[in-house]
Amino acid sequence: MQESEDSYVRVAVLIMLWLALFASICATLIHWLGPVHRTMDLIIPPTASMMFGGLIVALMRRPWWLQAIVQVALVVAALALIAPAWFYTLHAVSTPGMRLIDVLPPVPSLFVMLLVMVMIFIPGRRAFVLALLCWLLIALPVLVYLALHPREMWMPRGIDLLMAYGPVSIMVVVLLPVQRGLAGTIRRMASERARMEVMLHRDPLTGIHNRRLGERVLRDLFNGAHAAGLIMLDMDGFKAINDTHGHPVGDRVLQAVAGRCKALLREDECISRWGGEEFLVIVPGIDAAGLHMVAERLQMAIARLPVAPVLRVTASFGATMIDGADNFDTVLQRVDRALYAAKEQGGNCVVLVTAGLAAAGVLAPG
Structure with a gap:
């Protein structure tokens, strides 16, 4: 059972990395082919693409590096979201006439996915701590900016940012532990079933098969x-x-x-x-x-x-x-x-x- 579970986790991490690579490549093409080219948008997506590609190769060649690869992947994803959140928020604050909702890349959905990955692959209380840290570093500066600029907050893009960085993030952090608990219950039931099957085929006196x-x-x-x-x-x-x-x-x-x-x-x-x-x-x-x-x-x-x-x-x-x-x-x-x-x-x-x-x-x- 343990070998099967480890194999499942490796496959899940590999799928996560391929999806992250695909998202990074799409973001790279979108920014390169778009009418407006911003330096950060031209640097972060291709850099993330190379990092995720390297992690995929590393996992396929060194599967025992699984835990380290997961941690590096989450750090790369977090940095790729932290940098634009702070850069564009500070840029909008310091530049008259610039609105954050116009310049911030479409990253709220990626932020939600990051929270999902943290809650799935990081065990125990560390997942909540890291999810809170990601929220403070990525969502909080955007929410504070929107609170100080209500006109932008009540526009469609502002409401989208408010929902993604507020209620949706909270739902993800709350519901995923429930799912993890259900998964643990299912594993315990499977283990109990396996134990009962062993007992069914075991001679109670001698301990050998019946x-x-x-x-x-x-x-x-x-x-x-x-x-x-x-x-x-x-x-x-x-x-x-x-x-x-x-x-x-x-x-x-x-x-x-x-x-x-x-x-x-x-x-x-x-x-x-x-x-x-x-x-x-x-x-x-x-x-x-x-x-x-x-x-x-x-x-x-x-x-x-x-x-x-x-x-x-x-x-x-x-x-x-x-x-x-x-x-x-x-x-x-x-x-x-x-x-x-x-x-x-x-x-x-x-x-x-x-x-x-x-x-x-x-x-x-x-």
């Missing part, structure tokens, strides 16, 4: 063309352990056996509690010789497992390869017969059978 998941994994094997093997093991004399030492000791034996087997298996090898004292091990990508070695390793590990006050813990093993003509029932019947053959030989041994039910190898009791 029979439900074991059956699902086994059925999935028949949809692939890869070789796989099956091992079924059953504890020897488990009823006597329960009768002699009590069920709590029997539970500890099952937990110790399950934990030891799980520790010896690879991540792609599935062990599940099949029932009572029976366990099923599914081993993908293996041949008959390798399957016998896996079963032998588990058998010897259990035989060396100390679980006081039980003097000795052993298990019988049946193993078989999954044949191309097999289905769910036939392979289980064959591995069950192999397990029965191991029990008939006195237990604490491994019997591997082929599809023809002929024993291919027996490990004598250790």
Whole structure:
């Protein structure tokens, strides 16, 4: 889940940078092709375009720089809006006959987008602090100017600036945390669902997979063309352990056996509690010789497992390869017969059978 979320954030940042680059290029073309050329308008958009283009290249080549790239992008965007806000406001104040609404570039919508990016990509209270700082440096000088020049304020462009830098900005800062909270709730619900699904497929006593998941994994094997093997093991004399030492000791034996087997298996090898004292091990990508070695390793590990006050813990093993003509029932019947053959030989041994039910190898009791 974490990897998926990180990938999503990288894609989102990349999209943000491409949009910022597109906006900067459009602003550059508009100012260059317009009838009036102002020095700041001819400098800031192309500079921002080069910066955003460089950040896109950096993110694609160095994705682990994500946080730094986000911060640099927000700083570039903020500076690109702060400079014209102050420059044109001071210029309108100091130049008789000049009106701010006539010279200020169309940046209110970009200011709102900057607030959105800050609230999305900056975590916690820092987002509110930075949003307030952006408002003070970008919106406040324009609003103060409009308050001191009511004639401009009540003109269409003045009302547009007043709304963008006032109520709209406040709505963005207030509503986005609500959206973030909803997103967090959805993530928590997804995490809880994943946790419940794990619990649904987990044996509560031993902590390994239960029979439900074991059956699902086994059925999935028949949809692939890869070789796989099956091992079924059953504890020897488990009823006597329960009768002699009590069920709590029997539970500890099952937990110790399950934990030891799980520790010896690879991540792609599935062990599940099949029932009572029976366990099923599914081993993908293996041949008959390798399957016998896996079963032998588990058998010897259990035989060396100390679980006081039980003097000795052993298990019988049946193993078989999954044949191309097999289905769910036939392979289980064959591995069950192999397990029965191991029990008939006195237990604490491994019997591997082929599809023809002929024993291919027996490990004598250790």
